[in-house]
Amino acid sequence: xxIVDYIKDxxxxxxxxxxxxxxxxYYFTHHKEIITQNYxxxxxxxxxxxxxxxEVVMTHDENNEHACTGCSACELACPxxxxxxxxxxxxxxxxxxxxxxxxxxxxxxxxxxxxxxxDACPTGAIKMAQTFEHSxxxxxxxxxxxxKPGSKLKAGVE
Amino acid sequence: MVEEIGKTxxxxxxxxxxxxxxxxxGVLHLVLTLNxxxxxxxxxxxxxxxxSIEKMCESLSYRQFIYSTSRMDYLSAHINxxxxxxxxxxxxxxxxxxxxxxxxxxxxxxxxxxxxELWWGAMAMDLGAFTPFFHAFRERETINDIMExxxxxxxxxxxxxxxxxxxxxxxxxxxxxxxxLKLYKLKIHEYDExxxxxxxxxxxxxxxxxxxxxxxxxxxxTGPAARGSGVSSxxxxxxxxxxxxxxxxxxxxxxxGDSFARYMVRLREMNESIKIIEQLIDNIPDGDFQAxxxxxxxxxxxxxxxxxxxxxxxxxxxxxxxxxTTPYRIKxxxxxxxxxxxxxxxxxxxxxxxxxxxxxxxxxVIPDIDR
Numbered sequence: 001x002x003i004v005d006y007i008k009d010x011x012x013x014x015x016x017x018x019x020x021x022x023x024x025x026y027y028f029t030h031h032k033e034i035i036t037q038n039y040x041x042x043x044x045x046x047x048x049x050x051x052x053x054x055e056v057v058m059t060h061d062e063n064n065e066h067a068c069t070g071c072s073a074c075e076l077a078c079p080x081x082x083x084x085x086x087x088x089x090x091x092x093x094x095x096x097x098x099x100x101x102x103x104x105x106x107x108x109x110x111x112x113x114x115x116x117x118x119d120a121c122p123t124g125a126i127k128m129a130q131t132f133e134h135s136x137x138x139x140x141x142x143x144x145x146x147x148k149p150g151s152k153l154k155a156g157v158e
Numbered sequence: 159m160v161e162e163i164g165k166t167x168x169x170x171x172x173x174x175x176x177x178x179x180x181x182x183x184g185v186l187h188l189v190l191t192l193n194x195x196x197x198x199x200x201x202x203x204x205x206x207x208x209x210s211i212e213k214m215c216e217s218l219s220y221r222q223f224i225y226s227t228s229r230m231d232y233l234s235a236h237i238n239x240x241x242x243x244x245x246x247x248x249x250x251x252x253x254x255x256x257x258x259x260x261x262x263x264x265x266x267x268x269x270x271x272x273x274x275e276l277w278w279g280a281m282a283m284d285l286g287a288f289t290p291f292f293h294a295f296r297e298r299e300t301i302n303d304i305m306e307x308x309x310x311x312x313x314x315x316x317x318x319x320x321x322x323x324x325x326x327x328x329x330x331x332x333x334x335x336x337x338x339l340k341l342y343k344l345k346i347h348e349y350d351e352x353x354x355x356x357x358x359x360x361x362x363x364x365x366x367x368x369x370x371x372x373x374x375x376x377x378x379x380t381g382p383a384a385r386g387s388g389v390s391s392x393x394x395x396x397x398x399x400x401x402x403x404x405x406x407x408x409x410x411x412x413x414x415g416d417s418f419a420r421y422m423v424r425l426r427e428m429n430e431s432i433k434i435i436e437q438l439i440d441n442i443p444d445g446d447f448q449a450x451x452x453x454x455x456x457x458x459x460x461x462x463x464x465x466x467x468x469x470x471x472x473x474x475x476x477x478x479x480x481x482x483t484t485p486y487r488i489k490x491x492x493x494x495x496x497x498x499x500x501x502x503x504x505x506x507x508x509x510x511x512x513x514x515x516x517x518x519x520x521x522x523v524i525p526d527i528d529r
């Protein structure tokens with residue numbers, strides 16, 4: 001029957017639209033189910049997981065000492081040339097030459113946060129920080145020195 | 159009339175869709191030849207975001223090149239990394255620990271669901287429905303949180319390394335995934351209510367962009383797009399890798415070959431992924447998450463090929479090694495490129511409004527096509 005099918009089609013079509021509108025109406029009246037976060041306002045409560053990769057930092061303890069021996073394992077592991085280590089030679093009290101880092105240069109603008117440098121580090125000197133708001137007005141600000149001025153190698157780290 | 163299709167004659171209208179058209183995904187540039195509103199020819203112009211990833215990989219070591227493949231098909235980044243890691247392991251003959259295999263498969267399936275959910279939202283948005291996009295992102299956000307916690311990144315994870323995975327699972331992982339499964343089952347009926355059953359949506363999808371089984375094979379279409387035409391092409395079933403052989407799941411096949419069939423394949427595939435996750439989540443074996451490997455990896459001289467099933471189809475990684483620390487040549491067989499090649503065939507003779515529906519169901523990711 002042509003007429004019956006025709007009416008059935010119209011009925012089914014209207015029903016499908018109402019089912020969809022019902023769903024829309026449900027969320028219109030149930031505000032508690034909305035999970036939107038207001039990002040810049042909730043900046044203080046934002047808790048990123050500890051493994052989140054924001055940028056590479058070097059950990060320093062309270063005596064301003066780090067664990068980087070300047071072995072360049074991270075520099076070799078990096079696929080983009082993000083890390084550049086400039087070494088110097090310290091002269092110990094006994095008169096021996098000892099290798100130490102002078103500058104640990106980190107180009108944030110080249111970094112893809114792949115975590116390979118942190119994986120490669122044998123002494124655990126570098127890690128990933130949870131910061132993520134990296135935009136600056138001057139490109140030069142993205143090239144960073146990771147070892148703090150005046151810092152030196154922790155005793156016992158080889 | 160039939161002979162005229164495909165030939166440009168005087169009076170035809172040639173328009174550009176893209177590269178910055180809101181209806182395209184990414185920077186796809188389509189040159190359409192139109193007769194009135196009927197499509198005579200679709201010419202995709204590629205290369206807008208070609209980054210020469212294959213060439214770049216030749217100067218990177220076998221540990222380093224994996225990260226760059228996250229930038230190909232960014233929606234199934236983990237599966238891309240998986241394919242590369244598998245190929246390197248094949249060359250080195252490394253036995254991956256059971257725990258690492260389960261973690262990889264779990265992450266693969268989570269990625270697949272996340273990818274299909276984004277596709278579902280974007281597909282509905284292509285056809286003019288804006289709300290589904292937010293519904294899809296609600297569930298996808300849960301998966302992204304899981305990824306963020308365990309892998310350290312939301313989209314470009316770089317979690318696979320040759321020999322296993324980079325870090326062990328986060329202690330919260332199982333609980334989080336179970337919460338996601340609960341949420342998914344609670345909300346999945348909304349997908350059908352909002353979009354699948356909608357009469358406007360069905361009228362725009364059914365019978366549109368028809369691709370026959372023979373054409374799907376001859377164009378090299380893989381993944382859900384091929385399974386919508388009835389071509390059995392699930393690499394997880396045909397050439398099982400990792401632990402897929404021991405898992406129970408079905409290969410979804412639809413035989414209609416139109417846009418709606420491809421749409422249904424993807425929706426049903428999400429349920430299969432859920433099934434796989436449910437089988438594994440309580441049975442993660444103990445042990446190492448990474449096999450012991452040498453500091454410098456050197457593949458023996460030869461050629462290595464590994465294929466996996468990404469959310470879009472078959473991804474092949476082909477490595478030619480000369481025995482050094484870097485590959486001599488790397489070739490990726492990306493699913494998006496072959497799927498796009500069928501677009502001209504599918505859209506010819508159809509209306510310009512149907513082109514968007516056809517393109518949406520192919521689930522094109524442009525960085526995957528350009529590489």
